[in-house]
Amino acid sequence: MSHAHAKPAAGRYRFDANTWLAAALLGPVAIVLLAIIVVPSIDLLFMSFTDASPGMDTEWVGWKNYVRILSNPDFQAALIRNVIFVVTVVGLEMLIGLGIALLLENPLPLRGLWMALIVAPYAISPIVAVVMWKYMLDPNFGVVNFMMGSAGFPTVAWFTSAGTSMAGIIIIAVWKEFSFVTIVSFAALKAIPNDFVEAARIDGAGYPQILRHIKLPMILPALSIVMMFRIIYTLREFAIVHTTTGGGPGTSTEILALYLYKQAFRYLNFGTGAATGWLMLLATLLLAGFLVRRTYRGMFTERYR
Amino acid sequence: MNLLLRLGRRGILFALLSVAVIWSAFPIVFLIMGSFKPGGEIWAYPPSLLFEPTLASYRDLPTLAPMYLPNLWNSVVVTIVTTLATLALSVGAAFVFSRLRAGWLKGPALLVILVRMFPPIIVIIPLYPVFANLGLLDTLTPLVLAGIAFSVSISTLLLKTFIDDIPIELEEAAQIDGCGRVEAFVRVTLPLVTPAIGAIGLFVAITIWNDYLFPLVFTSTEARTAPVAIAIAINNPDGVKWGALLAMSTIHLAPMLALVMLLYRQLVTVMTVGAVKG
Numbered sequence: 022m023s024h025a026h027a028k029p030a031a032g033r034y035r036f037d038a039n040t041w042l043a044a045a046l047l048g049p050v051a052i053v054l055l056a057i058i059v060v061p062s063i064d065l066l067f068m069s070f071t072d073a074s075p076g077m078d079t080e081w082v083g084w085k086n087y088v089r090i091l092s093n094p095d096f097q098a099a100l101i102r103n104v105i106f107v108v109t110v111v112g113l114e115m116l117i118g119l120g121i122a123l124l125l126e127n128p129l130p131l132r133g134l135w136m137a138l139i140v141a142p143y144a145i146s147p148i149v150a151v152v153m154w155k156y157m158l159d160p161n162f163g164v165v166n167f168m169m170g171s172a173g174f175p176t177v178a179w180f181t182s183a184g185t186s187m188a189g190i191i192i193i194a195v196w197k198e199f200s201f202v203t204i205v206s207f208a209a210l211k212a213i214p215n216d217f218v219e220a221a222r223i224d225g226a227g228y229p230q231i232l233r234h235i236k237l238p239m240i241l242p243a244l245s246i247v248m249m250f251r252i253i254y255t256l257r258e259f260a261i262v263h264t265t266t267g268g269g270p271g272t273s274t275e276i277l278a279l280y281l282y283k284q285a286f287r288y289l290n291f292g293t294g295a296a297t298g299w300l301m302l303l304a305t306l307l308l309a310g311f312l313v314r315r316t317y318r319g320m321f322t323e324r325y326r
Numbered sequence: 327m328n329l330l331l332r333l334g335r336r337g338i339l340f341a342l343l344s345v346a347v348i349w350s351a352f353p354i355v356f357l358i359m360g361s362f363k364p365g366g367e368i369w370a371y372p373p374s375l376l377f378e379p380t381l382a383s384y385r386d387l388p389t390l391a392p393m394y395l396p397n398l399w400n401s402v403v404v405t406i407v408t409t410l411a412t413l414a415l416s417v418g419a420a421f422v423f424s425r426l427r428a429g430w431l432k433g434p435a436l437l438v439i440l441v442r443m444f445p446p447i448i449v450i451i452p453l454y455p456v457f458a459n460l461g462l463l464d465t466l467t468p469l470v471l472a473g474i475a476f477s478v479s480i481s482t483l484l485l486k487t488f489i490d491d492i493p494i495e496l497e498e499a500a501q502i503d504g505c506g507r508v509e510a511f512v513r514v515t516l517p518l519v520t521p522a523i524g525a526i527g528l529f530v531a532i533t534i535w536n537d538y539l540f541p542l543v544f545t546s547t548e549a550r551t552a553p554v555a556i557a558i559a560i561n562n563p564d565g566v567k568w569g570a571l572l573a574m575s576t577i578h579l580a581p582m583l584a585l586v587m588l589l590y591r592q593l594v595t596v597m598t599v600g601a602v603k604g
Contacts, residue, residue: 043426046418047434050478057475058441061452068452075455121346127339135343137590138351144586145579146536148553152560152575153357162369164356201597208598247601257445260538264557278447285451298448309443316439
């Protein structure tokens with residue numbers, strides 16, 4: 022009787038000590054996230070429908086900004102360039118990252134040292150990465166051109182020629198982030214039960230077959246998650262391009278984030294910059310939908326309280 | 327025969343591994359070496375690998391880039407303050423998401439998971455006028471606020487997975503012994519996840535220390551950070567002063583590189599958890 026009494030009525034919320042505790046601990050986090058990310062994003066959505074510019078009167082212009090950028094050849098070129106950039110960078114990161122993970126998986130002396138050296142680029146600022154690669158790729162005294170010259174290749178003016186500047190930026194971007202793929206692939210490979218591989222080996226399978234029919238299928242879930250993350254983060258690339266070429270020569274390396282930055286802070290067109298930003302956010306959320314759902318589902322699986 | 331085959335395979339393995347390590351580490355080594363080269367050697371052609379090391383580039387730094395040390399100090403302050411604040415907020419939030427259960431927590435959980443994906447570049451346009459009106463441009467405050475906002479989600483989600491791994495029964499035992507709920511968490515679970523908190527702190531610190539976008543937009547001279555100073559130096563219209571630039575870059579990469587070399591194992595765990603569980 023008394024037990025039934027103590028039970029809260031279904032659908033009614035109990036404000037107990039835990040509620041206040043949770044609210045007090047989550048409050049500051051929620052305030053920061055709302056003030057710095059959520060509210061500005063909504064503000065950005067409004068701006069994208071106006072002709073906002075700093076210090077000027079703002080007028081509602083409807084879909085004009087979106088029509089304007091989507092029909093603008095510079096924006097279209099930046100969009101296509103961005104897609105090519107993402108596909109190439111993430112593709113190379115997956116290949117190189119996975120390849121190195123397969124090497125590290127072997128029994129090795131000093132594996133910790135090898136791993137630490139592979140992870141090192143992750144510690145480096147993209148700006149410093151630009152310095153080292155510009156130093157190495159310099160057409161006059163760069164070590165890469167020296168080695169290419171010794172091997173009989175012509176000298177490449179990497180960042181001053183429209184044809185090769187994007188290739189140079191792709192090299193820097195891949196170098197900076199491939200180790201993330203290595204780390205996750207390595208962990209996934211290590212998680213494969215040894216029995217599977219041994220059984221296949223006893224049945225006479227060689228390394229290529231084991232790789233194709235056992236290892237790759239088993240790490241595929243982890244690989245696809247890493248790839249989604251890498252696509253989402255490469256899509257917004259800014260720092261490397263801004264410092265290496267600033268989008269040039271001409272507009273040969275101008276990608277979406279650069280286009281946004283120029284619209285907003287060089288031409289002071291906050292409206293078109295905002296429209297570009299919202300298109301980037303929409304693309305991100307579409308791509309991230311699966312990851313968000315997955316994390317959200319895993320959030321409250323344990324049943325303690 | 328079998329032995330030869332095995333030795334051959336070992337040989338190929340180590341050859342490939344050397345290529346991998348040269349690819350990842352040589353650019354860093356070459357940059358650091360360059361910062362110790364005497365003037366002419368820096369742009370010697372063919373590039374020199376053996377040389378008389380000198381501190382000349384570092385000695386000239388105060389004259390060639392007088393603002394670099396103040397800029398570096400700004401980076402230090404922003405990184406430390408942002409990382410500590412992010413960790414403090416994350417510990418509380420991760421405790422809630424891991425240990426408390428209530429229907430309404432789904433809202434905040436979704437907020438944390440969702441905003442983690444937002445590209446930082448989209449908030450610079452709306453925030454710029456706000457920080458300008460508050461008189462906060464060219465101060466460290468916007469860097470700290472924006473840094474916390476874009477780190478606290480991932481930091482919370484990571485920490486939650488580590489707390490989930492500690493059995494709640496340990497805290498319940500402490501509660502039976504008379505501890506309050508928070509006290510039990512702080513006394514029992516928190517010490518067990520301290521290594522994870524350190525690794526997550528390093529993860530956050532790397533992001534903040536290396537950030538370029540926010541200092542580029544929200545600072546101009548007084549609050550400029552080291553990455554922006556380096557970016558300006560490499561695009562010097564009067565010609566790049568390579569000695570100073572290589573010294574600036576080496577100083578900037580040294581602390582994080584040292585920490586990552588020392589703590590790579592913990593960092594790798596955090597990065598794996600972030601991708602696989604977070």
